Amino acid sequence: MTIITRESRRKSLGKPRLEKAPEHVAIIMDGNGRWARQRGLPRSAGHRQGTENLRRIVRAAAEFGVRIMTIYAFSTENWSRPRREVMLLMRILETVIDRELQELDEEGVQIRHIGELDGIESRLARKVAEACEYTRDNQRLILNVAFNYGGRDEIVNAVQNIVRAGIAPEDITEATINSYMYTSDLPDPDLIIRTSGESRLSNFLIWQGAYSEIYTTETYWPDFGRGAFYEALVEYGNRRRRFGKTDDQIDADASNYARVRERTI
Numbered sequence: 001m002t003i004i005t006r007e008s009r010r011k012s013l014g015k016p017r018l019e020k021a022p023e024h025v026a027i028i029m030d031g032n033g034r035w036a037r038q039r040g041l042p043r044s045a046g047h048r049q050g051t052e053n054l055r056r057i058v059r060a061a062a063e064f065g066v067r068i069m070t071i072y073a074f075s076t077e078n079w080s081r082p083r084r085e086v087m088l089l090m091r092i093l094e095t096v097i098d099r100e101l102q103e104l105d106e107e108g109v110q111i112r113h114i115g116e117l118d119g120i121e122s123r124l125a126r127k128v129a130e131a132c133e134y135t136r137d138n139q140r141l142i143l144n145v146a147f148n149y150g151g152r153d154e155i156v157n158a159v160q161n162i163v164r165a166g167i168a169p170e171d172i173t174e175a176t177i178n179s180y181m182y183t184s185d186l187p188d189p190d191l192i193i194r195t196s197g198e199s200r201l202s203n204f205l206i207w208q209g210a211y212s213e214i215y216t217t218e219t220y221w222p223d224f225g226r227g228a229f230y231e232a233l234v235e236y237g238n239r240r241r242r243f244g245k246t247d248d249q250i251d252a253d254a255s256n257y258a259r260v261r262e263r264t265i
Protein backbone atom coordinates (compact mmCIF):
# COMPACT_ATOMS: atom_id res chain seq x y z
CA MET A 1 0.00 0.00 0.00
CA THR A 2 1.25 3.47 -0.80
CA ILE A 3 0.48 6.06 1.76
CA ILE A 4 0.07 9.46 0.18
CA THR A 5 1.34 12.04 2.62
CA ARG A 6 1.38 15.77 1.96
CA GLU A 7 5.15 15.39 1.41
CA SER A 8 4.91 12.68 -1.20
CA ARG A 9 2.03 14.42 -2.92
CA ARG A 10 4.11 17.56 -3.24
CA LYS A 11 7.02 15.59 -4.56
CA SER A 12 4.86 13.76 -7.05
CA LEU A 13 3.61 17.06 -8.39
CA GLY A 14 7.22 18.09 -8.91
CA LYS A 15 7.45 20.98 -6.49
CA PRO A 16 10.09 20.90 -3.76
CA ARG A 17 8.91 21.69 -0.27
CA LEU A 18 8.89 25.41 0.48
CA GLU A 19 11.34 26.41 3.22
CA LYS A 20 9.19 29.31 4.36
CA ALA A 21 5.60 29.38 3.13
CA PRO A 22 3.67 32.54 3.94
CA GLU A 23 0.90 31.85 6.40
CA HIS A 24 -1.54 34.34 4.87
CA VAL A 25 -1.58 35.18 1.16
CA ALA A 26 -3.92 37.81 -0.29
CA ILE A 27 -4.54 38.06 -4.02
CA ILE A 28 -5.79 40.82 -6.30
CA MET A 29 -6.94 38.73 -9.25
CA ASP A 30 -6.50 41.29 -12.01
CA GLY A 31 -6.44 41.08 -15.80
CA ASN A 32 -9.47 38.94 -16.67
CA GLY A 33 -10.77 41.56 -19.11
CA ARG A 34 -7.42 42.03 -20.86
CA TRP A 35 -6.92 38.26 -21.06
CA ALA A 36 -10.23 38.04 -22.92
CA ARG A 37 -9.58 41.03 -25.16
CA GLN A 38 -6.23 39.60 -26.21
CA ARG A 39 -8.15 36.58 -27.52
CA GLY A 40 -11.00 38.52 -29.10
CA LEU A 41 -13.41 37.18 -26.45
CA PRO A 42 -16.01 38.97 -24.33
CA ARG A 43 -15.00 40.04 -20.81
CA SER A 44 -17.30 37.37 -19.42
CA ALA A 45 -14.97 34.70 -20.88
CA GLY A 46 -12.11 36.28 -18.93
CA HIS A 47 -14.05 36.11 -15.68
CA ARG A 48 -15.00 32.49 -16.34
CA GLN A 49 -11.40 31.56 -17.03
CA GLY A 50 -10.37 33.55 -13.94
CA THR A 51 -12.80 31.47 -11.90
CA GLU A 52 -11.29 28.25 -13.26
CA ASN A 53 -7.88 29.53 -12.22
CA LEU A 54 -9.16 30.36 -8.77
CA ARG A 55 -10.06 26.67 -8.31
CA ARG A 56 -6.48 25.71 -9.17
CA ILE A 57 -4.92 28.28 -6.87
CA VAL A 58 -7.09 27.45 -3.86
CA ARG A 59 -6.02 23.81 -4.14
CA ALA A 60 -2.40 24.75 -4.71
CA ALA A 61 -2.43 27.06 -1.68
CA ALA A 62 -3.57 24.25 0.62
CA GLU A 63 -0.98 21.95 -0.89
CA PHE A 64 1.88 24.45 -0.52
CA GLY A 65 1.14 24.95 3.16
CA VAL A 66 -0.61 28.33 3.03
CA ARG A 67 -3.09 28.51 5.93
CA ILE A 68 -5.13 31.58 4.99
CA MET A 69 -5.96 33.02 1.60
CA THR A 70 -7.88 36.24 0.98
CA ILE A 71 -9.14 36.94 -2.53
CA TYR A 72 -10.45 40.22 -3.92
CA ALA A 73 -13.52 39.07 -5.84
CA PHE A 74 -15.67 42.22 -5.94
CA SER A 75 -14.75 45.65 -4.62
CA THR A 76 -17.08 48.42 -3.50
CA GLU A 77 -15.80 50.29 -6.59
CA ASN A 78 -16.82 47.44 -8.93
CA TRP A 79 -20.47 48.56 -8.66
CA SER A 80 -19.60 51.24 -11.20
CA ARG A 81 -18.92 48.63 -13.93
CA PRO A 82 -21.60 48.04 -16.57
CA ARG A 83 -24.68 46.46 -14.99
CA ARG A 84 -24.31 43.29 -17.06
CA GLU A 85 -20.80 42.72 -15.76
CA VAL A 86 -21.88 43.36 -12.16
CA MET A 87 -24.68 40.83 -12.58
CA LEU A 88 -22.24 38.33 -14.10
CA LEU A 89 -19.85 38.60 -11.14
CA MET A 90 -22.78 38.04 -8.76
CA ARG A 91 -23.86 34.97 -10.77
CA ILE A 92 -20.31 33.64 -10.76
CA LEU A 93 -20.16 33.78 -6.97
CA GLU A 94 -23.51 32.01 -6.76
CA THR A 95 -22.42 29.29 -9.20
CA VAL A 96 -19.13 28.80 -7.36
CA ILE A 97 -21.07 28.24 -4.13
CA ASP A 98 -23.58 25.90 -5.80
CA ARG A 99 -20.98 23.80 -7.62
CA GLU A 100 -17.93 23.88 -5.39
CA LEU A 101 -19.16 24.02 -1.82
CA GLN A 102 -19.26 20.27 -1.29
CA GLU A 103 -15.78 19.68 -2.66
CA LEU A 104 -14.28 22.66 -0.85
CA ASP A 105 -15.80 21.36 2.36
CA GLU A 106 -14.36 17.88 1.78
CA GLU A 107 -10.96 19.45 1.20
CA GLY A 108 -11.11 21.20 4.56
CA VAL A 109 -11.61 24.73 3.26
CA GLN A 110 -13.31 27.16 5.61
CA ILE A 111 -15.09 29.86 3.63
CA ARG A 112 -15.43 33.29 5.14
CA HIS A 113 -16.83 36.48 3.70
CA ILE A 114 -15.33 39.91 4.25
CA GLY A 115 -17.18 43.01 3.12
CA GLU A 116 -20.82 44.06 3.29
CA LEU A 117 -23.65 41.64 2.58
CA ASP A 118 -26.04 44.59 2.68
CA GLY A 119 -26.61 45.72 -0.87
CA ILE A 120 -26.18 42.22 -2.32
CA GLU A 121 -29.29 40.50 -3.62
CA SER A 122 -30.88 38.63 -0.70
CA ARG A 123 -30.71 35.13 -2.26
CA LEU A 124 -26.97 35.47 -2.88
CA ALA A 125 -26.36 37.04 0.53
CA ARG A 126 -28.14 34.05 2.12
CA LYS A 127 -26.05 31.57 0.13
CA VAL A 128 -22.85 33.28 1.16
CA ALA A 129 -23.87 33.19 4.82
CA GLU A 130 -24.87 29.50 4.52
CA ALA A 131 -21.56 28.57 2.84
CA CYS A 132 -19.67 30.24 5.70
CA GLU A 133 -21.77 28.45 8.29
CA TYR A 134 -21.49 25.07 6.52
CA THR A 135 -17.68 25.14 6.43
CA ARG A 136 -17.02 26.93 9.72
CA ASP A 137 -15.28 23.98 11.41
CA ASN A 138 -12.83 23.29 8.57
CA GLN A 139 -9.21 23.94 9.39
CA ARG A 140 -6.99 23.15 6.42
CA LEU A 141 -7.34 26.47 4.61
CA ILE A 142 -9.28 29.60 5.53
CA LEU A 143 -10.55 31.22 2.33
CA ASN A 144 -11.65 34.80 2.88
CA VAL A 145 -13.73 36.00 -0.02
CA ALA A 146 -13.66 39.79 -0.22
CA PHE A 147 -16.96 40.54 -1.94
CA ASN A 148 -18.51 43.99 -1.86
CA TYR A 149 -15.38 44.86 0.09
CA GLY A 150 -13.51 48.15 0.42
CA GLY A 151 -10.62 48.81 2.79
CA ARG A 152 -11.72 52.38 3.58
CA ASP A 153 -15.27 51.18 4.17
CA GLU A 154 -13.94 48.59 6.57
CA ILE A 155 -12.07 51.27 8.54
CA VAL A 156 -15.14 53.58 8.59
CA ASN A 157 -17.24 50.68 9.93
CA ALA A 158 -14.64 49.92 12.57
CA VAL A 159 -14.54 53.55 13.75
CA GLN A 160 -18.35 53.75 13.85
CA ASN A 161 -18.53 50.57 15.94
CA ILE A 162 -15.82 51.78 18.30
CA VAL A 163 -17.75 55.01 18.86
CA ARG A 164 -21.00 53.04 19.31
CA ALA A 165 -19.27 50.86 21.90
CA GLY A 166 -18.45 54.03 23.85
CA ILE A 167 -14.71 53.37 24.00
CA ALA A 168 -12.80 56.39 25.33
CA PRO A 169 -10.36 57.95 22.82
CA GLU A 170 -7.37 57.41 25.13
CA ASP A 171 -8.19 53.69 25.28
CA ILE A 172 -8.09 53.26 21.50
CA THR A 173 -4.96 51.45 20.34
CA GLU A 174 -3.99 49.63 17.16
CA ALA A 175 -5.20 46.44 18.82
CA THR A 176 -8.61 48.05 19.45
CA ILE A 177 -8.98 49.02 15.80
CA ASN A 178 -7.76 45.62 14.69
CA SER A 179 -10.38 43.93 16.82
CA TYR A 180 -13.11 45.77 14.88
CA MET A 181 -11.82 44.72 11.44
CA TYR A 182 -13.33 41.82 9.45
CA THR A 183 -10.09 39.88 9.91
CA SER A 184 -9.81 40.51 13.67
CA ASP A 185 -8.93 36.91 14.55
CA LEU A 186 -6.44 36.41 11.70
CA PRO A 187 -2.82 37.43 11.24
CA ASP A 188 -2.16 40.16 8.67
CA PRO A 189 -1.32 38.99 5.14
CA ASP A 190 2.35 38.13 4.78
CA LEU A 191 2.17 38.44 1.03
CA ILE A 192 -0.13 40.33 -1.33
CA ILE A 193 -0.02 39.20 -4.95
CA ARG A 194 -1.37 41.34 -7.77
CA THR A 195 -1.47 40.02 -11.31
CA SER A 196 -1.56 41.83 -14.68
CA GLY A 197 1.24 44.35 -14.18
CA GLU A 198 -0.56 46.79 -11.89
CA SER A 199 1.16 47.90 -8.68
CA ARG A 200 -1.62 49.30 -6.53
CA LEU A 201 -3.55 48.07 -3.51
CA SER A 202 -6.82 49.48 -4.91
CA ASN A 203 -8.45 49.71 -1.49
CA PHE A 204 -7.67 46.08 -0.61
CA LEU A 205 -6.68 45.28 2.98
CA ILE A 206 -5.20 48.74 3.43
CA TRP A 207 -5.08 48.40 7.23
CA GLN A 208 -3.92 44.78 7.35
CA GLY A 209 -1.41 45.19 4.51
CA ALA A 210 0.79 47.74 6.30
CA TYR A 211 3.77 45.35 6.43
CA SER A 212 2.83 42.84 3.76
CA GLU A 213 5.31 41.92 1.09
CA ILE A 214 3.92 42.83 -2.32
CA TYR A 215 4.48 40.68 -5.38
CA THR A 216 3.40 41.84 -8.81
CA THR A 217 3.57 40.03 -12.09
CA GLU A 218 2.71 40.93 -15.70
CA THR A 219 0.76 37.67 -16.06
CA TYR A 220 -3.01 38.05 -16.32
CA TRP A 221 -4.99 36.29 -13.62
CA PRO A 222 -6.42 33.47 -15.80
CA ASP A 223 -2.84 32.49 -16.73
CA PHE A 224 -1.42 32.78 -13.21
CA GLY A 225 -1.37 29.06 -12.58
CA ARG A 226 0.09 26.74 -10.01
CA GLY A 227 3.70 27.15 -11.19
CA ALA A 228 3.47 30.96 -11.20
CA PHE A 229 1.93 30.89 -7.72
CA TYR A 230 4.71 28.63 -6.48
CA GLU A 231 7.32 31.07 -7.90
CA ALA A 232 5.67 33.92 -5.99
CA LEU A 233 5.90 31.91 -2.76
CA VAL A 234 9.54 31.08 -3.42
CA GLU A 235 10.32 34.76 -3.98
CA TYR A 236 8.52 35.60 -0.74
CA GLY A 237 10.76 33.06 1.02
CA ASN A 238 13.83 34.90 -0.25
CA ARG A 239 12.70 38.28 1.02
CA ARG A 240 13.82 39.69 4.31
CA ARG A 241 11.01 41.25 6.32
CA ARG A 242 12.34 44.00 8.55
CA PHE A 243 9.19 45.54 10.08
CA GLY A 244 11.00 48.89 10.34
CA LYS A 245 14.18 47.44 11.92
CA THR A 246 17.72 47.51 10.48
CA ASP A 247 19.46 44.51 8.90
CA ASP A 248 21.81 44.29 11.93
CA GLN A 249 18.86 44.12 14.32
CA ILE A 250 17.26 41.38 12.25
CA ASP A 251 20.54 39.41 12.28
CA ALA A 252 20.77 39.85 16.07
CA ASP A 253 17.12 38.74 16.52
CA ALA A 254 17.81 35.65 14.41
CA SER A 255 20.89 34.62 16.40
CA ASN A 256 19.14 35.29 19.74
CA TYR A 257 16.28 33.14 18.57
CA ALA A 258 18.69 30.38 17.51
CA ARG A 259 20.44 30.54 20.93
CA VAL A 260 17.16 30.36 22.87
CA ARG A 261 15.97 27.52 20.67
CA GLU A 262 19.20 25.58 21.20
CA ARG A 263 18.83 25.96 24.97
CA THR A 264 15.21 24.86 25.00
CA ILE A 265 15.43 21.84 22.68
Ligand code: FPP
Nearest residue numbers: 029030031032033034050051073092093096
Ligand atom coordinates in the same frame (compact mmCIF):
# COMPACT_ATOMS: atom_id res chain seq x y z
C1 FPP B 1 -10.30 41.98 -12.23
O1 FPP B 1 -10.09 41.77 -13.61
C2 FPP B 1 -11.15 40.94 -11.71
C3 FPP B 1 -12.34 41.13 -11.07
C4 FPP B 1 -12.94 42.43 -10.79
C5 FPP B 1 -13.13 40.01 -10.60
C6 FPP B 1 -12.34 38.83 -10.13
C7 FPP B 1 -13.18 37.66 -10.25
C8 FPP B 1 -12.80 36.41 -10.57
C9 FPP B 1 -11.41 35.99 -10.80
C10 FPP B 1 -13.78 35.36 -10.67
C11 FPP B 1 -14.02 34.66 -9.37
C12 FPP B 1 -15.08 35.41 -8.73
C13 FPP B 1 -15.76 35.08 -7.66
C14 FPP B 1 -16.88 35.97 -7.34
C15 FPP B 1 -15.51 33.92 -6.77
P1 FPP B 1 -10.60 42.93 -14.57
O2 FPP B 1 -11.95 42.59 -15.02
O3 FPP B 1 -10.47 44.26 -13.90
O4 FPP B 1 -9.56 42.82 -15.73
P2 FPP B 1 -9.01 44.03 -16.62
O5 FPP B 1 -8.31 44.97 -15.68
O6 FPP B 1 -8.06 43.35 -17.54
O7 FPP B 1 -10.19 44.64 -17.30
